[in-house]
Amino acid sequence: MSRAETPRRGSRSGRAGIRDVAAAAGVSITTVSDALNGKGRLPDATRRHVREVADRLGYRPSAAARTLRTGKSGLIGLTVTTYGDEPFTFTEFAYFAEMARAATSAALARGYALVILPATSRHDVWSNVALDGTVVIDPSDQDPVVSELVRQGLPVVSDGRPAGALPVTAWVDNDHEAAVLGILDHLADAGARRIGLLTGTTTDTYTHLSTTAYLRWCERVGQDPVYEAYPAHDPCAGAVAADRLLARPDRPDAVYGLFDPNGTDLLAAARRYGLRVPDDLLLVCCSESAVYATTEPPITTLSLKPRRIGTAVVQLLIDAIEGVESDQPVEQVIPTELIVRTSSERRSPRTTVSPPRSPEEG
Amino acid sequence: MSRAETPRRGSRSGRAGIRDVAAAAGVSITTVSDALNGKGRLPDATRRHVREVADRLGYRPSAAARTLRTGKSGLIGLTVTTYGDEPFTFTEFAYFAEMARAATSAALARGYALVILPATSRHDVWSNVALDGTVVIDPSDQDPVVSELVRQGLPVVSDGRPAGALPVTAWVDNDHEAAVLGILDHLADAGARRIGLLTGTTTDTYTHLSTTAYLRWCERVGQDPVYEAYPAHDPCAGAVAADRLLARPDRPDAVYGLFDPNGTDLLAAARRYGLRVPDDLLLVCCSESAVYATTEPPITTLSLKPRRIGTAVVQLLIDAIEGVESDQPVEQVIPTELIVRTSSERRSPRTTVSPPRSPEEG
DNA sequence: TGACCTTGCAGAAACGTACCTGTCAACGGG
DNA sequence: CCCGTTGACAGGTACGTTTCTGCAAGGTCA
Incomplete structure (x- = not known):
């Protein structure tokens, strides 16, 4: 049988897709996408109608599909050094916690989320998550993870000036x-x-x-x-x-x-x-x-x-990700107190x- | 012109895809996929050859595509409560830091990574990341985020027994x-x-x-x-x-x-x-x-x-994600010291x- | 009445992978 | 010689979006 004769049944896989919304609203997929993303040329009536139908069906766009299509995941890696098996060290608890907190807030405010990724983690984990960029805390001299990320063309911003000739996109540090x-x-x-x-x-x-x-x-x-x-x-x-x-x-x-x-x-x-x-x-x-x-x-x-550092690092990284020609220098020194x-x-x-x-x- | 006459040029978009590897190795896409993922019936010679070619081209599988195809992202949400704008509170620093550390380690050991997601965060951030499940710390009585996640059919494990009738998959707490x-x-x-x-x-x-x-x-x-x-x-x-x-x-x-x-x-x-x-x-x-x-x-x-709690929470969650019929109870009480x-x-x-x-x- | 633009929408091609369904050769037994 | 089996692969579809490219209908102007 030809595939034209087997149209997808609504919500085949449990969750409603954009197709189901389009069918329910009596419009095309394009129209649904445009309506929900605020793009295209649509009258407000159509936009409202589509939004309403989508709500009714409980439609949630698939993050994976969007990422695949757009190439942007909205995820930022937060790379921490490790001693032994444990990510980040006891000594740095308070610093790390404050820094991570500020970084999380700053990322969130711009629509990004943070993924915790120990530098020494299994390679398969690294390659299994689609990152738009990475914040790396205190990169070591010849950090293989950082080099790898840079080689992939991902922006990398480090907390702490990079040792050696580590080619990071930007860094933030104290004097x-x-x-x-x-x-x-x-x-x-x-x-x-x-x-x-x-x-x-x-x-x-x-x-x-x-x-x-x-x-x-x-x-x-x-x-x-x-x-x-x-x-x-x-x-x-x-x-x-x-x-x-x-x-x-x-x-x-x-x-x-x-x-x-x-x-x-x-x-x-x-x-x-x-x-x-x-x-x-x-x-x-x-x-x-x-x-x-x-x-x-x-x-x-x-x-x-650490709050100022966490914020600055994330801002620099997102600027780099989004191609914003930042007026901030790519090397920022935060005063201590x-x-x-x-x-x-x-x-x-x-x-x-x-x-x-x-x-x-x- | 017909699309048959415009074959993809190698590494059109900069990064090498599975197609490029297949072409370079002189095999089909299926063979590459099977060889790299250890599936299918292939002689070791072919497997090694494909792996080598993939290495040479610096091939990294696209996490987004894999997630789209398999429905698994390898990402676990770590939901923290918020006071004001800041994720997690000062009071809980040490507890949270230790708990998050253990959770990160445990997740990593099983091939998962953690995404920090404040409970009150913008909805678009939540829906923009493909999660396999979520750990939620101290869920409030009628947490809309948790309800939403459960309704999506995602496993949710909470640190702290859920208040009210919050339908979590499992929980871990002290007595x-x-x-x-x-x-x-x-x-x-x-x-x-x-x-x-x-x-x-x-x-x-x-x-x-x-x-x-x-x-x-x-x-x-x-x-x-x-x-x-x-x-x-x-x-x-x-x-x-x-x-x-x-x-x-x-x-x-x-x-x-x-x-x-x-x-x-x-x-x-x-x-x-x-x-x-x-x-x-x-x-x-x-x-x-x-x-x-x-x-x-x-x-x-x-x-x-908190270390034991973080570990237990993640184990329970991943068991639920992978459909492991855990012999652990879904409600675990960790002794205090x-x-x-x-x-x-x-x-x-x-x-x-x-x-x-x-x-x-x- | 064309020529031309604008509006409102639809079709269809990617994105890169995984996996189901063949296909083809070699082989062995009756 | 035929048939079933098995190994080693290739083809092609589906995952769910975004977005480029149409394409009619209606309006404007010469």
Whole structure:
């Protein structure tokens, strides 16, 4: 029998298709498509009628078919680095959560959704999802996933400037050197004579830039570097490293910790050694966590502004996807924010009357 | 001209398709498909040859086409509740991050990826992504999104037992009543005479069940309830509520806080009122955060085991998607874990010599 | 009355894959 | 020699859209 004699029965596969809507509305498929997508030249009456019939049938356009036809899926990959089997690390929880939250919002506002894709994931998963582009967090030096994506012609925007010659479409980052130098100056201003650093053994850009900045600052002011490095993805190692740092014979009288849990770890270590904060030890750490506002004493933190980064990254990516000639530069530097609290407050105030508020407060 | 005379040129649209591979390998499209997907009856030589040619051409199958054809996208929605514009709330950061992490891993291991989709998101985003199923966190009473998904015949598994008659495929939850009762007994054992509760004003199941359990416990032991409720999604309100609770004339001598930041907030409030923990005030809060291990003093926490929940939810969902007749029940209760620390340790030890180590330590 | 445009819609060709249905050769048994 | 079987492939259709290209009917203008 010829196929002309076997017309599709309505809703053959359960769900109503555009054909069923067309048949029910007594118009052509084209008209339905145009009516629902606001295209074509149709009188409002037809448009309304089609919309109404579609509603009545509970018609939902097939995302797969649309993607196949248009080449756009409306999906953005969110690539996170992994340690071991787990996506994203404990250390970065607060940062990642805030960043992902902002990215999700920003993407959503422009009609995109985010797909979580660990960088080391099975290749078949990567190739099984149609992405319009990808946000990659802290890409490693020769990330094969990123190279592959770029080779496929997909836009890739990275959070953190790409190491090496990774050819990303755009990137967003903080000025980590400036942030570290600012903190060291802040601590020195507060009376620190020997500033220590709690850093990581990993080779990512953040750790590397921050450590280098510290070493350069030490050289400039003529201080011997005092630092301990530990594998940042191991939460227990951080406590041990904090302890080691304060147990050294050349114990620092101020410490900056590069990672989120360093603040509580250093505080605990200080208590063990009977050091008062900030009297005997000034403390600053890089964190997005709110707990440091209520610790005893509250701890000064550096915020990397993950919300702004997440938003900026997504905007850049979607601009690239949609071919918008953005007036934004493709390399954006987001300023950090130092939230000064008791743990780094001036050791010997020159006066007992309250000093004028610095612009950093409030 | 007839279309037979316009054969497709190789890689017309930039990327190589299955046709190009077939042409280059000198076989048919069917053979390529079978060879790459491990189906059909092909000699190994042909299979290897096709695979090699595909590799050489950098062939990547189109996820959209595959999805359209097979009806499976390999994508799972991760629906989070929203407060205001932002997906998921600050209060649930640690819980959500851990849960999402475990869910991502579990999905990945079975070849699926997660799409973050706030429940209140624009409808066009929801309908623009082809989902095989959805995980929904803490579905509200009459969640329109969930109803819609179920009506489309998609499997929906919820984290948290569904309120009302929400027809989810399966759910995973803790036994919140039992957990609260256990904590109250634990505090009473430690010498608490009047136990207070820091709870929320929202109507979600977790808050409701926990508060009810508290009230019932009070009734049973004959204690007047002492609690403060605040909008849990507002981080500042938590500190105020903690303060209010300790400022009451009928001040409790032990407090359980239902939300993650309650521990530090209560600790700070206790300091303001000169209360020593645990001597004057026993403290427990529900949290997944590691900071409570290093506060002064360390605070006893209840863990809801988000990793286990995330894993279980995804397994149930994928079983439903793939039609696996799971031997797991469709309603799973994950046990909670009370991590006992100094803040809830027995007030008047019977002896001054160090007690034997309890199995919970270490 | 043509020539020409505009309006309102229909037909049909992709998009790239998976899979059902042949087809053809080789082979073996009766 | 015939028939059934099996291995190794090719053809072609369907998945559900979007969109390009018609194509009549009606209006306008010379």
